[in-house]
Amino acid sequence: MEDKTEQAVYEALPALLLPWYAENARDLPWRHSREPYRVWVSEIMLQQTRVEAVIGYYNRFMAAFPTIYALAEAEESRVLKLWEGLGYYSRARNLQKTAKQIVDDFDGVFPDTAEALEKLPGIGAYTAGAIASICFECPSAAVDGNVLRIMARITADDSPIDLPATKRKIGAALEKVYPKGRCGAFTQALMELGACVCTPKSPGCTACPVQTLCAAHRENAVQSFPVKLPKAKKRVEERTVFLLRCGGETAICRREETGLLAGLWQFPNCAGALTVEEAVRWAEEHGVQPVGLFRSVHRTHIFTHIRWEMIGYLLDCAAKSADFVWAGREALTEAYALPTAFRMFLEDI
Ligand code: SF4
Incomplete structure (x- = not known):
């Protein structure tokens, strides 16, 4: 033609x-x-x-x-x-x-x-x-x-x-x-x-x-075709996620009202990849009296500009600290909006 x-x-x-x-x-x-x-x-x-x-x-x-x-x-x-x-x-x-x-x-x-x-x-x-x-x-x-x-x-x-x-x-x-x-x-x-x-x-x-x-x-x-501008590299952030279990319930909390995943529910977490000892200390400081590490898991979640490399510690605890909301399995899946970055840990609980 x-x-x-x-x-x-x-x-x-x-x-x-x-x-x-x-x-x-x-x-x-x-x-x-x-x-x-x-x-x-x-x-x-x-x-x-x-x-x-x-x-x-x-x-x-x-x-x-x-x-x-x-x-x-x-x-x-x-x-x-x-x-x-x-x-x-x-x-x-x-x-x-x-x-x-x-x-x-x-x-x-x-x-x-x-x-x-x-x-x-x-x-x-x-x-x-x-x-x-x-x-x-x-x-x-x-x-x-x-x-x-x-x-x-x-x-x-x-x-x-x-x-x-x-x-x-x-x-x-x-x-x-x-x-x-x-x-x-x-x-x-x-x-x-x-x-x-x-x-x-x-x-x-x-x-x-x-x-x-x-x-x-x-x-x-x-x-x-099409031609695209070179992509900016994704920032990698390491995070530690705490899967704190007590009496058949798991600790969750709400995210800040602004920023990434604003206002949604999450498992407690902090920046950085903590060791087991550091994770247990973190849990003690938050009043949940950890009694044993059930297991640790790695998960990756990719956002538009950031990649989260997460280590999750599944800790059995003896106390339900008021720092968190405690939810059973059904409530976690039915009642609270957990974004995918955290929902991927549900299978580990
Ligand atoms: S490049 Fe796209 S528009 Fe062109 S012939 Fe192939 S499928 Fe059709």
Whole structure:
């Protein structure tokens, strides 16, 4: 195929993508309705999280909070509990904050433009574009990593996709070709192509509906796109986690209200990798009278910028210090929102 100008490539996209999407769209629970509340919750859950992992969370969340009013009125602890394991907990808090604002300021009705949506807490340009196009048929692009990767490959664009200017350029070019009356389908078709065909590591070019347009494929250079800026190295933090057991219950405490995993529950822990002797002394100083080390375990948890290397000491104790809340197995799994970094120790207790 002869080379097309970049604009012509963008213009040709909807005609190729929309019929493919109509045939191949996966049946996902949030696609059963264009109700903004449902689309919004799904988009927030899908940030940084795989579709397969989100489906169960989404269905449970919708069963618990079927309307924006139900979410606005819910106890925060219940919202966090239903989010447990999805990570990035500020998303759950912002979700509820936004629900309250929409109920208080907009009578429970979502604003219907990307510009107005973006003014709400926790709704960035991507989510605003997704809601505006899918629910209100606005020609507003939803540009995430998937869309950046697809467009960088199709146009063999070597601008680093981490740069805001690249995102703006691709978003503006897409918005010029959003098809009237099919805006929601076009946004979802791009998302679907990125999730199912033009994947990061092994794109399925032979079955790709836009293969005839794709410069990276034509130049046999698919793996050279997208171009990214070099990644900053993750900081490694060592932590010691205390799994203190007494009378069938385990000690937990709440994290600070600000910072990483703010306000969530955790097993008591401290910075650094303590030796067994140091860990026993720490437990004595916290009044739990350790009587024996049951075992020690190593666990690693990776956040966006930090890697926690954790050593957990499972200590049997003779006293329930008031420094902690003491919870039985069922309460630990059912009642308290423990982030994954700590939940991974549950199997050791
Ligand atoms: S042809 Fe390959 S690289 Fe190009 S858009 Fe399709 S899947 Fe992606």
